[in-house]
Amino acid sequence: MEQKEEQKKKKGIWIVVALLLVVTLAAVGVAVWAVFFRTQTPDVIAPDYAPQELEENAEPIENDSTEKLDAPAGGGAVTLMYQNGVSVDLSEETATFLYGNPGESTMDILLQIVIQDRVIAQSGRLEPGNQVTQLNLLDGVAEQLEPGGYDGKYVLSFYDRENSEKSALNTEIPVSVTVTE
16 A cells, blocks of 8 residues: 555656646747747837937928927927828838928927837937928838738927937827828
């Protein structure tokens, strides 16, 4: 009887050892996959200081007011001009839309177009009195998007015109994004 109990104990120990071995192998497999095989899509983060380069596709807003809004000391004031639809052409790798930083604003703006928490396009510095209607997609985005409709957003980062520091204020505007081949 003692022999049977001892055999049961040994069998139980082997089962536990086998189970631990399987769990360890699974953990190692997941770690190897995460490090070597998973494709990572890094998010683009808006810089803390305004980009030095102006947006190359910026054009002046016609009949724009040059009178600035009143802004408290150490603060800023912005007005927004935008179209809530974005068209993405995968073959051209461009996003077409309308976003303007009216002349009465006191801040420079960096615009990002985002789908599913992924930045697909980003502007350079957009000064007051200018608008942008087209941006190139970021590298690799065209291969990741499928034709169709998406809920997206404009993410706006505001920068002080005197010292280029990023404002504590950021804005997100919902937009619909249509992707075509």
